[in-house]
Amino acid sequence: MSMDHDDLRPLPMRGLQVFEAAARLGNFTRAGDELGITQSAVSRQIGELEGRLGLRLFERSGPLITLTRGGEILCERAMRAISELRTGLAACRAAEGKSNIVTLSMLPSVAALWFAPRLEEFGKAHTCIDLRISASRHLVSFTAEGIDLAIRYGIGSWPGLAAEFLASETVQPMCTPEYAARHSIDRPSDLLRATLIHPDTEEGWVDWFAVEGVETGAIPSGPKFSDDTAALNAVLGHQAAFLGRSVLTDRDLAAGRLIAPFGTTLEASYSYWLVYPPEVEANESCDSVRNWILEAFRAVSPIS
Structure with missing residues (x-):
């Protein structure tokens, strides 16, 4: 079986990641928000990936995009591959004794006003967990930025992600x-x-x-x-x-x-939600952080 020399070139992983987000969310702007880049950067990455592959991945009609047949095939495999990579990274961390690291994303205001006053409380309850706080206003990409869990403020709908209600206000x-x-x-x-x-x-x-x-x-x-x-x-x-x-x-x-x-x-029109990729395998440290967050929010705003 012969292989085209072009197939031996390194895969454009960043382009595939951007493509996966755009395909999953159905919108370049929302994909950019999730990845922390502009809509034009998403469009450029998609264009470069299409040029690299020699095929169109999306049909465009103004702001509307739909996957081509080739795009559908690649999307299915890209989602599977990214999920496998995330699972593999978690396994590597566990093998190196780093499964106690949990990266939690939240808005800067939530980090400063909700989490910071509870820092000692969390530390006493979970002395073995190495918690990393990622405070940012953009919608993080869980895979690209190594995020395990996120506290978000909204209506509870983030395509492709699991969302657990925390509290209204x-x-x-x-x-x-x-x-x-x-x-x-x-x-x-x-x-x-x-x-x-x-x-x-x-x-x-x-x-x-x-x-x-x-x-x-x-x-x-x-x-x-x-x-x-x-x-x-x-x-x-x-x-x-x-x-x-x-x-x-x-x-x-x-x-x-x-x-x-x-x-x-x-x-308030919006509420607080705990958000994470649904395909992530169970992790004892992540589960402990998740349970602590649920209890801490219930103490502020009891769930009826």
């Missing part, structure tokens, strides 16, 4: 006791005289004032932070009030560093 006005006293915040309408940090979420000040029946006219302008940690630091510095998220502020409220002057809350 509410948002409500919060500030420090000093700020409330200085600005005489006694009634909901008093907040209209305060500096308001505007949230980077679906729920905003207009929604909250509407529930309270406050005629707002024009809500005062204020800064908008893309990261909850920065917003919280400004509030704890007695600079403003914000719509605090219950899961990220529970310890500051309990300690009295923050107060919620009014009882009215808004249900």
